[in-house]
Amino acid sequence: MWAMCKDKGAFKKTDAPVRQYKDVCFTDTKVNQRIFLQGEAGSGKTTFLAKMAMDWCGGSHVSSASGNSSLFFRDVDFLQGYTFVFHITLRHSVQLVDVYTMIKEQIIDSIYSLGEDREKAYRLVNEIMKREICLILLDGLDEWTGQGDHHNLPTLVVDHSKCVMLFSTRPWKLAVVNIKNSEIYSSVQLEGINEPFELCRIILSRLVDENDLEIKYTAFKNYIEKQKLTHLLSSPMMLSAIVCSFSEEMELKGSKCEIYILLLESLCKKANREMREFEQPPFQCLKCTQFIKPNMEDLNRLAELAFNSLFVNTKENSIVFGITQLNTLKMDGRELMDFALKSGILTAKRNASVKRSTSSFMFIHLSMQEFLAAYHIARNTHLVDSVILEYLNRHTNSYLDISQVFIFLCGLDVSSAETLSSMMEQHHAMKHSGVNALQDTILAGLREAVANGHNEIRLRLSHFHFNEHTIIDLHRIWAKNAANVLSLDVRISKETFGNRRMSTANDESASHIKLDLSMCRKLKKLFLDGKGILLKGKYNIRLIVCKVHSMPIVNTVHVFVLFT
Known part of the structure; x- marks a missing residue:
């Protein structure tokens, strides 16, 4: 992770590493009230925010328990300076602007079912945010749309000025958010795993016999160098897929498509263990797959859903969508939904409501949704000159x-x-x-x-x-x-x-x-x-x-x- 500086309205990476929570939340001795954690898909942004929340919950004992296992982010005591930490997933509040309302809907409403209890909790949290120093973690700014008005970012009311907001986002979002030079913001860039080969060795140790570990690890490093895959190892998601495929004697060539097909195949295997290979695969990355072909019909429908949710649906329904959007695309069939949910390609969430409960759906990861959307475009090339244009x-x-x-x-x-x-x-x-x-x-x-x-x-x-x-x-x-x-x-x-x-x-x-x-x-x-x-x-x-x-x-x- 690296500190960034503002240059002509944009954030530019510096040579200053960020290795402690204090370095994220402070610049020199100055408190950063608004912080952006930038990182590409699969770089670990969501995991880092979850770690912050869990380290705050764990308290000072987390630092001593970790021993010498990590040199980074061991200053857990620093997090205790925040009276409360609120963790918000922005994809679940895409049209809301007020952060306090997000906290009410995502956190308080999931704890209390009765209206009276909720109202008491609303008032209590409001008083806490007025008087105490709180850290609000807002995950996925690039998945948030807002109301299309002058609000470029989720905001806090003036009474909550003591609170610190930390946003995670893909870099492209900050390129289009209009941040005034007079506004005080800071940014850090998360580039992924600091010691990727160390993590590779740890994962390999869980997958191969202990006596073979050193031989396999040496062979793995040679394989990575030969196939020029080193640049992919900084992504936790990519690294896991590459190591697991190597342990199963599957060689990769450095293609992201190939890796996402590997991830997709492992998900299909969870739902349907029938095996069949393509005689003439429509795309190079499908060659030698075994669990994709038996599930092609369901995957094609899910790819259509991925494409339509990103390019046809309104922005607020592009990442998280309800049963209405599924009905429109005739995606609500029991067999298809069973496959999507059992495989884990789609996940579902029950939304708490005073009147009635509803479900919302999303893909396991935005990058998987984007891959499936690209796959649908490749199968229907006319969409580029029509829908995408x-x-x-x-x-x-x-x-x-x-x-x-x-x-x-x-x-x-x-x-x-x-x-x-x-x-x-x-x-x-x-x-x-x-x-x-x-x-x-x-x-x-x-x-x-x-x-x-x-x-x-x-x-x-x-x-x-x-x-x-x-x-x-x-x-x-x-x-x-x-x-x-x-x-x-x-x-x-x-x-x-x-x-x-x-x-x-x-x-x-x-x-x-x-x-x-x-x-x-x-x-x-x-x-x-x-x-x-x-x-x-x-x-x-x-x-x-x-x-x-x-x-x-x-x-x-x-x-x-x-x-x-």
Whole structure:
């Protein structure tokens, strides 16, 4: 976990690690009243908030009991400074704005059934929140919609100003939430598991014979290096799937689609142990599966539900939906629901009510819902030019919202992914504000496509930000987008080419990056910073900003060249 700082209205990662609860809740000696815990799907955001709540419940004995098992977040005594901790799941209150009302509905109503008892509890909690320092954990801001008015975030009334709110969210949500510079917020970024191989060894020790552990663990590390899966191990969900598949002698190639199919197959096995393989699988990731084919009809219906709930339903019913939405899609059949609930693909929750009880449903994880939605699109490619196009036109900034669906689609159906990338790029170009929120998504889509054997995918991008981390993969996208490029930002440190041999363009051992601008008819802005940047071709650019570090006398020279 890393601290973040505000930069021109957006949060930027710093080099400061966050290893204690105090570091989450304080900046220097200043209390953070509003905190964002950012992290991608499956990075452990929900688990971390649950851990905070349970550590607060456990008190000081938790720290001593843990011994030397963990160097991180052992300052449990710090949490005792909060008189109360309230844990809220925002997907269950998508249209509510007032946090106190969420606490009443999600916590108090689940404890007290009688109206009189509830009213007493309401008044008591209200007085507590006025007088005491409380920590409110709000899980899943990216799953919260609000009422569509001026409220960008759940809020507390003035009387509850002592309370601290900690939101967990995917990063894209903060890119679209309008946070004023005058407002005091802090943010930390959760990147997943600090020592992934240590956790892999622990899980392996539960799956293999003790005498074989060291041999299996060494083989596992070699397997991860050979298949280039290290970058996936930071995600707890991905790590678990990779280790379990290895213990069953199933090799993975680094594809997210492949891993989610593995997760899906393990869920299907819980509901139906019938085994049958595909003779000709419709998608590469279905090859060699055994429990998917016997359940295809039910899975296709659930994929349709996943797609419709995300792209057709209203925002407030996209994550959590009731029996009405199931009836609309004719998904309320007993056999289908038995399969969905028994497998665990869907979960159900009984909603407490004074008048009557109702049930709400959701997928086991938002990322599973997104994978199934992408699978449905890949089976019905016309949906991109119809339903999804309408969705993108209907919702502001929604092209960021569907990033995970797009990445999965890159691994399933190249043609649909290419069309969708063009739509996303058009929306991004209209709203581009200097922060390239789309590039990371496009790069992740490229890697997913390559992992599934789609090496010639042509994804659309018009704003390019090259650095030492993106230079190789981004150059592959650049080569097919030169005519679309609007801005080019290249920042290459002097160590980039010295520490490793780069491969760009046709030069397999390049010590530089070569960019052909001859086709860049739309290029408006160019920023260059570093060594080893070669430009080729004639260009008519309105503004060039060059930052040169090789001058013998001065450290930096800024050159502004204006072309008419």
